[in-house]
Amino acid sequence: xxxxxxxxxxxxxxxxxxxxxxxxAEKPEHLQPLFRGQKPELSKEKLECHWxxxxxxxxxxxVNYSVKEYYEHLLVTAEAVETVTGKRWELxxxxxxxxxxxxxxxxxxxxxxxxxxxxxxxxxxxxxxPYVAAFFAFQRADPKEGDFVAIFEYxxxxxxxxxxxxxxxxxxxxPWIGTDKKHFLQQSDYTVCRKKENGTLIYAxxxxxxxxxxxxxxxxxxxxILITYLIPVSERxxxxxxxxxxxxxxxxxxxxxxxxxxxxxxxxxxx
Numbered sequence: 001x002x003x004x005x006x007x008x009x010x011x012x013x014x015x016x017x018x019x020x021x022x023x024x025a026e027k028p029e030h031l032q033p034l035f036r037g038q039k040p041e042l043s044k045e046k047l048e049c050h051w052x053x054x055x056x057x058x059x060x061x062x063v064n065y066s067v068k069e070y071y072e073h074l075l076v077t078a079e080a081v082e083t084v085t086g087k088r089w090e091l092x093x094x095x096x097x098x099x100x101x102x103x104x105x106x107x108x109x110x111x112x113x114x115x116x117x118x119x120x121x122x123x124x125x126x127x128x129x130p131y132v133a134a135f136f137a138f139q140r141a142d143p144k145e146g147d148f149v150a151i152f153e154y155x156x157x158x159x160x161x162x163x164x165x166x167x168x169x170x171x172x173x174x175p176w177i178g179t180d181k182k183h184f185l186q187q188s189d190y191t192v193c194r195k196k197e198n199g200t201l202i203y204a205x206x207x208x209x210x211x212x213x214x215x216x217x218x219x220x221x222x223x224x225i226l227i228t229y230l231i232p233v234s235e236r237x238x239x240x241x242x243x244x245x246x247x248x249x250x251x252x253x254x255x256x257x258x259x260x261x262x263x264x265x266x267x268x269x270x271x
Contacts, residue, residue: 008150008228008229008230009227009228009229009230010148010230011229011230011231011232012232013231013232013235014134014231014235014238014239014242016231017130017134017151017229017231020229021130021153024130030158030159031155031158032128033153033154033155033225034126034127034128034153034154034155034172034189034191035126035127035128035129035130035132035133035151035152035153035154036053036124036125036126036127036133036136036151036152036154037132037133037134037135037136037137037138037149037150037151037152038051038136038137038149038150038151038152039137039138039139039140039141039142039145039146039149040141040145040146040147040148040149040150040233041145051150051152051228052207053124053152053205053206053207053210054205055121055122055123055124055203055206056115056118056119056120056121057070057120057121057122057203058122058205059120060120062120063205064197064202064203064204065122065202065203066200066201066202066203067095067097067105067122067194067201067202067203068095068097068200068201070122070203071095071105071106071107072095074091074107074110074111074114075091075093077114077119078091078110081113081114089107089109089110089113091106091107091110092106097201099196099201100163101163101169101171101194102163102171103171104171104173104174104192105122105173105192105194108123108173108177108190109177109178109179110179111123111190112173112177112179112180112183112188112190113179113180115190116179116180116182116183116188117180122192122193122203123173123190123191123192124190124191124192124193124206125188125189125190126152126154126188126189126190126191127186127187127188127189128175128187128188128189129187130151130153131243131246131248132186132187132248132253133151133152134151134231134239134243135240135243135248135249135253137149137150137151137231138233138235138236138239138240138243139240139250141233141236142233143233143234143236146233147232147233147234148230148231148232148233149230149231149233149236150228150229150230150231151228151229151231152226152227152228152229153226153227153228153229154191154224154225154226154227155225156170156171156172156191156223156224157222157223157224158222158223158225159222160222161223162223164195164209165196167195167208167209168193168194168195168204168205168206168208168209169193169194169195169209170191170192170193170206170209170224171191171192171193171194172189172190172191173189173190173191173192174189175187175188175189181255182253182254182255185252185253185254185255186253191206193205193206193208193209195208209224210224210226240266250262
């Protein structure tokens with residue numbers, strides 16, 4: 001039951017999005033989705049706006065990266081991080097792959113720390129809050145780059161999940177881990193996409209799961225359900241003002257001096 005992502009829902013206003021997510025509080029825990037906000041990106045090939053679900057590792061050009069090789073990079077990186085921070089991560093020295101795709105990748109806790117601090121990662125970051133996702137969508141949005149921002153809503157499954165042994169599989173990794181403080185401020189969660197290629201376990205693009213052909217999708221749509229909401233960029237100022245009243249700002253989500261000054265400059269209308 002691997003489904004094809006439907007066409008984006010093009011909304012006329014911010015209120016349209018709020019109406020779409022209004023019933024979230026009434027859903028049971030296992031049906032609570034994840035959200036991800038993105039500003040538009042200009043496709044060099046088609047010269048049109050799109051919203052690719054790329055990990056930061058893929059944005060660096062590292063596509064279909066070996067899971068084992070990435071873990072070996074974690075071991076090297078951990079030594080440097082531990083030396084600077086004094087915090088130990090207790091990473092096993094040997095790599096043990098999850099061929100069943102049923103668990104988070106080995107070293108997941110350390111991977112989230114690295115992802116939160118800018119290290120190229122195969123983890124795709126999400127938030128459990130549609131409002132936090134909206135902040136990330138609108139914060140850096142520029143009307144010159146496109147007419148809409150995108151907010152993705154993802155539900156891994158409705159109770160059970162089938163594994164595709166011949167293709168890519170997405171796994172939600174879970175929020176309750178000891179890692180960087182920003183992880184909890186942003187209500188973060190992560191997904192990872194893996195598959196076997198020529199006998200080697202690799203990190204694959206999430207779109208390999210979401211963009212299935214009509215023949216491959218199942219009408220039940222019981223898993224890997226993705227909804228894309230497009231909201232006009234022209235709503236940016238109004239949305240950020242409302243989020244500020246909810247204490248969703250760059251400072252509340254990052255708690256750095258830079259983001260505090262960014263918030264003050266915004267309130268003083270310097271930016």
